[in-house]
Amino acid sequence: MKLKDLPNEGPYTSGDRACSGCMAANIALNVMRIIGEKAIVSVPPSCMSVFAGTFPELNWNVPYFHMQFANLASTITGISRALKTQGKDDIVVIGFAGDGGTGDMGLQALSGAAHRNENILYICYNNEAYENTGIQASGSSPYGSWSSTTPVKGKLRGNEYFPKDIPRIMIAHDSSYVATASTAHIQDFIRKIEKAKNLRGFRYIEVLSVCNPGWRVPSHIGPQLMTEAVDCGYWILFEFEQGKLTINKKPKFTGLREFLSKQDRFMHITEAQIKEMEEYIQRRWNIIQKLEDQKP
Ligand SMILES: Cc1ncc(C[n+]2csc(CCOP(=O)(O)OP(=O)(O)O)c2C)c(N)n1
Ligand SMILES: [Mg+2]
Numbered sequence: 001m002k003l004k005d006l007p008n009e010g011p012y013t014s015g016d017r018a019c020s021g022c023m024a025a026n027i028a029l030n031v032m033r034i035i036g037e038k039a040i041v042s043v044p045p046s047c048m049s050v051f052a053g054t055f056p057e058l059n060w061n062v063p064y065f066h067m068q069f070a071n072l073a074s075t076i077t078g079i080s081r082a083l084k085t086q087g088k089d090d091i092v093v094i095g096f097a098g099d100g101g102t103g104d105m106g107l108q109a110l111s112g113a114a115h116r117n118e119n120i121l122y123i124c125y126n127n128e129a130y131e132n133t134g135i136q137a138s139g140s141s142p143y144g145s146w147s148s149t150t151p152v153k154g155k156l157r158g159n160e161y162f163p164k165d166i167p168r169i170m171i172a173h174d175s176s177y178v179a180t181a182s183t184a185h186i187q188d189f190i191r192k193i194e195k196a197k198n199l200r201g202f203r204y205i206e207v208l209s210v211c212n213p214g215w216r217v218p219s220h221i222g223p224q225l226m227t228e229a230v231d232c233g234y235w236i237l238f239e240f241e242q243g244k245l246t247i248n249k250k251p252k253f254t255g256l257r258e259f260l261s262k263q264d265r266f267m268h269i270t271e272a273q274i275k276e277m278e279e280y281i282q283r284r285w286n287i288i289q290k291l292e293d294q295k296p
Contacts, residue, residue: 001194003186006033011061018051021219023209023226024125026183028052028059028096031123034193037062039092040079044072044106046098047132047211048125072097073109077118084119092121092197099126099140102206103166114173114202121196121203124166127211135214139164142234143280144273145265146216152268162280167206171240171291176201179239182208184226188237188248195241208235216264225262232256233281236288243296247288256281 010033018025024047032039042065043049052059053066067075072095080093097106102124113120129147130136137147140163146152150159170178177199179192189207196203208229210222217225229235233251240246256278260266 001190011037013059013061016052016059019212021212021222023222024048024127027125027207027209030183031193034190035092035197038090039094041094042072042076043096044101045069046101048096050132069101070105071109072101072106073113076120077113080119094121096123099124099128100130100138103164104139114170114175117176117201119200124206125209126206127209127214129214131211131214143277144269157268170204175204177203177241179205180237181205182226182230184223185237192239228255228259232259233285238288245291247292
């Protein structure tokens with residue numbers, strides 16, 4: 001489907017309380033424009049649960065469930081199995097969670113669901129921190145980034161760890177479908193959500209999600225940053241299906257410095273840290289390229 005063919009609105013309605021320019025809201029809106037009304041949605045504690053999912057002001061025009069932080073994948077597994085028992089095969093059961101709810105707190109339930117190939121679509125909007133509770137670092141926070149738990153003070157230069165690679169963890173489960181995406185690459189995004197809608201079994205899509213207060217950036221800059229993230233290799237667009245990985249866009253490997261310099265969470269970053277990030281990007285690229293070369 002082309003962007004122009006999508007309905008202007010979907011079952012994620014306008015009037016949420018997300019920050020201006022929030023890419024997580026943009027992801028919810030666009031996923032639901034593609035999936036349509038035959039869906040059941042569930043969101044654990046996160047920005048998305050706060051800005052769109054507090055009764056009686058829900059933005060979801062489909063059945064919606066909120067649960068505890070660690071058990072999104074188990075919750076949607078239960079919903080999916082109940083639908084199967086009822087003989088209903090045309091409803092997409094979707095979980096949306098942040099990176100903390102996915103790669104840290106929710107990883108155990110997520111791993112179990114992937115291992116059992118549950119019939120669910122799990123979408124992680126990765127804004128690279130526990131943003132909702134005041135910008136604490138998560139396992140997905142980038143190296144060198146400032147957060148309220150990775151301060152910049154004296155010898156402390158922000159986050160000392162490199163992010164864990166959740167899509168690769170999901171690939172290791174040999175899941176039915178795993179993809180990374182960005183709404184700034186909208187045609188690729190539409191294709192992946194459509195594909196996931198039509199597939200059955202465990203599907204995982206991780207979407208980069210700029211957070212203006214967390215990344216310390218102005219509210220208009222999200223799409224530009226996500227474009228730059230793909231160009232410099234910071235965010236690699238790929239998909240894994242039936243044991244085969246495909247890279248969807250080869251990075252140019254230029255512009256990392258400019259990408260970082262636009263975000264005040266990296267305001268303090270040193271030359272040595274930039275070099276370490278460049279090396280990390282290259283290391284990860286080499287691993288993903290090797291996965292692409294592997295035969296299913
Ligand atoms: C067991 C438990 N621990 C902590 C919290 C508090 N809490 C609510 S949302 C949140 C952060 C969620 O981070 P993430 O999943 O990345 O979503 P984001 O806020 O970035 O959208 C935390 C720590 C909670 N609700 N439950
Ligand atoms: Mg987050």
